[in-house]
Amino acid sequence: LIMILLLTPVFVTVALAIWLEDRGPILYRQTRIGQNGVPFTFYKFRSMVPHADTLKAHLEDKNESTGPTFKMKQDPRITRVGRFIRKFSIDELPQFFNVLKGQISLVGPRPHLPHEVARYVLHERDRLKVKPGLVCLREVCGRSGISFERWVELDLMYIRCRSLKTD
Secondary structure (H helix, E strand, O other), X not given: OHHHXXXXXXXHHHHHHHHHHHOOOOEEEEEEEOHHHOEEEEEEEOOEOOOHHHHHHHHHHHOOOOOOOOOOOOOOOEOHHHHHHHHOOHHHOOHHHHHHOOOOEEEOOOOEOHHHHOOXXXXXXXXXXXXXXXXXXXXXXXXXXXXXXXXXXXXXHHHHXXXXXXX
């Protein structure tokens, strides 16, 4: 709650920039899978064009990620403001509301989309044993520059060794 209050000027500034760019929605809501496979609504500042989800089907062959996730370095759906807020992870700030609601913690494996979780192999499902987080080891160790397999490895290592000191 304190972080939300402190970040209010940033929230207002980013919201205004997103709205001024294309008059579209400010927040992006998406269903993600949380602890024990429970779905929840995940919040982000919108960093893509309003109809980005429908355009994704046309870009599937350009996926640069391994595993069930979709990543594309030069994704044409990302807006000008979106590039900036993603570069500094400002698009993630609305997830403090998910933390406040108890759906995610500050640190833990990042929550994935239902269709991505459906493609998990057995050991990858161990990520669902804990509450997902706003920040994970992958973001500290390489962000999008590491493979999905390494991402899962880091998440499972975090789950085994998690502590206040580790966080």
